[in-house]
Amino acid sequence: MVFRAATVYSARKGNFLNIRKPIIRTLNSGAFDSGEQSLEELLPLLSLLFDASDDMVVVADCFDHVVYLNDKQLKRHGLTVGQVLGKTCSEVFADMQGCSERVQQVITTKKSSTSTYMKDVAEALYDVVTISPIINSQALVLGVIIIGKQTIIENTLIDQELRRRSAYQETMMDSIPFMIWLKDKDSRLLAANIAFAEMTGQANTKALEGKTDFDLWPKTMAENYVEDDLKVLSSGEPVILAERVKKKDGNVSWVETYKAPVIVDGEVIGTVGYARDVTEHKQLITKITEKDLQFTSLLKNLPLSIVRYDANCKRVFINCAAEENDEDVQKFIGTTPMELWSPEVSNMTAEDFQSKLMHVLYHGEPQTFEMHYDVGNVTTVHMVNLLPEFGEHFQVIGALAVANDVTEISKYRHDLEYMAYHDALTSLPNRALLNERIRLSAEEGRRFGLMFMDLDFFKTINDTLGHIVGDELLVDVAERITASVRADDIVARMGGDEFAILVTDLKEDADLAVLAEKISENLSAPFNIEGINFFVTASIGISCYPTDSEEVEDLVKYADTAMYDAKKQGRNNYQFYTPELTQSVMEHLAIATALRYAIQKDELFLLYQPKVDIATGRILGAETLLRWHGKVLGQIQPDKFIPIAEESGLIIDIGAWVLRASCESAAQLNKNRQQPLNIAVNVSSKEFAGNDFIEHLQRCIEETGCKPEWLTIEITESLLLHDTDAALQTLRKIDEMGITLSIDDFGTGYSALAYLSKFPIKQVKIDRSFVMDICHTESAASLVKAIIAMTLSLDKDLVAEGIETPEQAALIKEYGCNQGQGYLYSKPISFSEFLHLEAQQKIH
Incomplete structure (x- = not known):
């Protein structure tokens, strides 16, 4: 079987493709000689072959008079035979400009012509029309055959979508x-x-x-x-x-x-x-094999590559539906595949092909297979159908090889396979492929480790600098992780900034710790993207097979649990799974679930810790402290449920409840009071960053009757580190309302006195961790003394937290701080107890 390159229009892509079609320069021994037959004698065969075709098939004589138009097209356009026969092509097809001129050109040159006509601009609908000469054995042009294909020209969406x-x-x-x-x-x-x-x-x-x-x-x-x-x-x-x-x-x-x-x-x-x-297609091929193949011109113009073999596997006909060419194919006529074979066929030998051919000839059963052709750096794929050719008494007398170019379909298939199991951005295996590899490793009983890792603070980079930079960073991270592991290990991207590593043929579980440290070290070097250096760390969770479990789902869950424990431990570290983590996760889940209904079930309440004048002991106000007593879980400590509220986003609704309750307390406390007391309320960074925070704050003040000067908003110093215009504008609006702004736990984070002067901060609260040691260590005393001195130099108020002894109170007052709160004065108490305590005014 011989093929060559020829230009044929592709309805799938809307362009011209280089495909392979069987060709013949001259016919062998007149086996398909059309003789002296006229075009009219071809009409019965034309009707049989093309009346039901969806394509337009027209035959015109050498004077450009239409002698045949297939029946389905007549019905589609509402025409009758009498309306088209004898007319010129331009008269029948007025929307195909220059049709008659192209017919005459083909008759004159004896060469085929292909044109494209726009039918519908809105739908990008075209007619692709090929005009080919009908030539008899004496090389005389009897007329032309016109085949029109209707198609939609696609753009390059598929190529874009694959990326x-x-x-x-x-x-x-x-x-x-x-x-x-x-x-x-x-x-x-x-x-x-x-x-x-x-x-x-x-x-x-x-x-x-x-x-x-x-x-x-x-x-x-x-x-x-x-x-x-x-x-x-x-x-x-x-x-x-x-x-x-x-x-x-x-x-x-x-x-x-x-x-x-x-x-x-x-x-x-x-x-x-x-x-x-x-x-x-099968019906068409069957009809063709049942008919006398004397009409060579028609076969040569079919849009399929056809090679005919006799009962001895010899080629007796090779058609060519493309233009004339210089390749000498006459030498293939009369030979078998094993006698003469194309060296361009890359996936099959002559012996393989002839074996399939003999199966068709001996058993009368079709064979279908692919043939790949390598020409230079280009590979094309053809779907070949070997069909038995039956004689008058239904005996196999030969075979037809009908080939169709499926290069694009083959490419789609390979791309589909790749897309199904790989990440589009990094080209790493995806979750589906990783799970399959884990399952196979478990079935083989091989000891292995599973590592889940999440990039720390990647979301900040992505949100700040955009997804383009974020995607480039993920690609670079993937390369470094891959470079850290062995060739047999599998690195997968699970989605977002989360990766997983399957460490195969593990000798010791401890080897995973070495690998985790190696990955962390490789990630520690800066990533330079668009001239900016980024520093990336990762939180890594590790589970081991079969140490932790023999179930694949459990191993995945355990690695994920350990990863979140690494985040909880401060990030930039690795943690192995332990059974205690499962218990911790269950407790975490129970708290998160119950916390969703805490407001609805009226389970939240506030306690009040007095803030006093250190010199006189007079109560100046109080800080509200959130507490939760669940009907199911009982009393839950703030250090347990507040981080969960932050993580889950519930802190927004909870914080809104706390703010309103604090405003109500301030209003009730200061009703008819000549010297008002101030109520301080903590606001989380997530709550502060909300779009409607200022609106909610104003609504609470208006609806509760709380005056702005009765309220202090306490924020953490980490909130100031964002240093965004939005944060600055929010702080200024709060200050303009007359509400006092205070930095809580000052000195524990990234304190900088520059923040105190840049933002409208009126008050600084010294963290209890500094106060507790001032009577025991000189360094703690010096630090507190310095904080007080520098803060006073900026004309800011000071409050010392965690005062528990008279000695601490005395030193704090000596250093220049006049306000304090702590167990020396009172533990956090209920509102009624606070009112009673304030009425007594006998503290200290």
């Missing part, structure tokens, strides 16, 4: 007019396109996921399909089949099916397949 995330996979699959599917090793559907859903009568492609062939087809058909899948899975080799498919409406169609293994790292993990309806 994007796998979320675009469905669009690509649905744009292909063939049935496409992807199955796992148990023949369960993982993905399919809309053509497959329509064939099986499903509402959409999502309805197909997880189904088997027994859910979609009659039992006998399903058994055959599953058997084919098992052959592919066990052999690791693709198969090509011609199968009968019974649709939901009861109609039976023939489909040409290709099934191939999905092989990743040498392991078969599923199958991928596509199928196209070839019912009309």
Whole structure:
């Protein structure tokens, strides 16, 4: 079988493709000599071949008079035979400008011509028209055959979609007019396109996921399909089949099916397949084989590559549906594949091909397979159908090889396989492939480790500098992680900034700690992106097989749990899974669940810790402290539930409740009071950053009757580090309202006196960790003394927290701080107790 390059229009892509078509310079021994027959004598065969064709087929004589137009096109355009016969092509097809001129050009030059005509600008609908000469054995032009294909010219969406995330996979699959599917090793559907859903009568492609062939087809058909899948899975080799498919409406169609293994790292993990309806194609080929092949001109212009073999495997005819060329194919006529074979065929030997051909000749059964051709750096793929040719008494007298270029479809198939199991951004294996590899390792009983890692504070980089920079950073991180592990280990991207590593053939669990340290060290070097250096750390969680569990799902869950424990331990570290972590996670989950209903169930309440004048003991106000007593969990300490509230986002609603309750307390406390007391309330950074915080604050003041000067808003110094215009504007609005702004726990974070002068801060609260040691260590006393001196120099008020002894109070007052709070004066108490204590005014 011989092929050469020829230019043919592709309806799929809307451009001209370089495909391979069988050619012939001259016909062998007149086997298909058209003799002296006229065009009129061809009409019965033309009607048989083309009346039902969706393509436009027209035959005109050498005087440009139409002698035939296929029946389906007549009906589609509402024409009769009398309206078209004898007229010129331009008269019949007024919208095809220059049609008659092109016909005359083909008749004169004896060369085919292809043109494209716009039919519908809105839908990008074209007619692709090929005009070819009909030449008899005396080289006389009897007329022309015109074949028009209607198609939609696509843009480059598929190429673009292949570079994007796998979320675009469905669009690509649905744009292909063939049935496409992807199955796992148990023949369960993982993905399919809309053509497959329509064939099986499903509402959409999502309805197909997880189904088997027994859910979609009659039992006998399903058994055959599953058997084919098992052959592919066990052999690791693709198969090509011609199968009968019974649709939901009861109609039976023939489909040409290709099934191939999905092989990743040498392991078969599923199958991928596509199928196209070839019912009309099979009918056309059958009709052609049943007819006398004397009409050579028509065969030469069919849009298929055809080679005919006799009963001895010798080539007796090679058609060419493309333009004339210089390649000498006459030498192939009369030879067998083993006698003369094209060196450009890369996936099959002459012996392989001839073996398939002999099977068709001896058994009368079709064979379907792919042939790959390498010409320079270009590889093309052809789907070849070897069909038996039957004689008058139904004996096999030869065979036809009909080839069709499927290069684009083959590319789609390979891209689909890759997209299904790899991350689009980093090209690393994705979660699906990692889970499959973990499962295989567990089945083999191999000792292995699983590491989950999450980049610390990546979201800040992504939100601040944009996704482009964030994506580049993720790609660089992926490269460094990959460079840290062995070739047999698997690095996968789980999504976002989360990665996973499967460490195979593990000798000792301790080896995972060495690897975690190596990864952390490799990530510690700066990443330079667009001239900016970024420093990245990671929190890593580790689980071990079979030490922690022999269940794959548990190992994944345990590694994830350990990773979050690493974050909880301060980030930039690694943690091994321990059973205690599961208990901690369950407790965390129970608190998070109950906390969602705490406000609704009236389980939250406030305590008040007095703030006093150190010299006189007079109460100046109080700080509200949030407490929670759950009806199910009982009393939960703030250091347990507040971090969970921050993490889950519940702090927004809880903080809003605290702010309103504090304003109500301030209003009730200062009603008819000549010397008002101040109520301080803590506001979290998440609550402060909310778009409606100022609006909510104003509403609380107005609705509760609380005056702004009765209220102090305490914020953490970390909030000031963001140094954003939005934060500065919010602080200024609070100050303009007349509310006091205070920095809580000053000195524990990233304190800088510059913040005190830049922002409208009126008060600084010295953290209790400094106060508790001032009577015991000189360094603590010096530090507190320095903080007080510098803060006073900026004209800010001071409050010392955590005062528990008279000695501490005396030193604090000596250093210049006049206000304090702590257990020396009072523990946090209820509102009624605070009112009673304030009325007594006998503290200290």
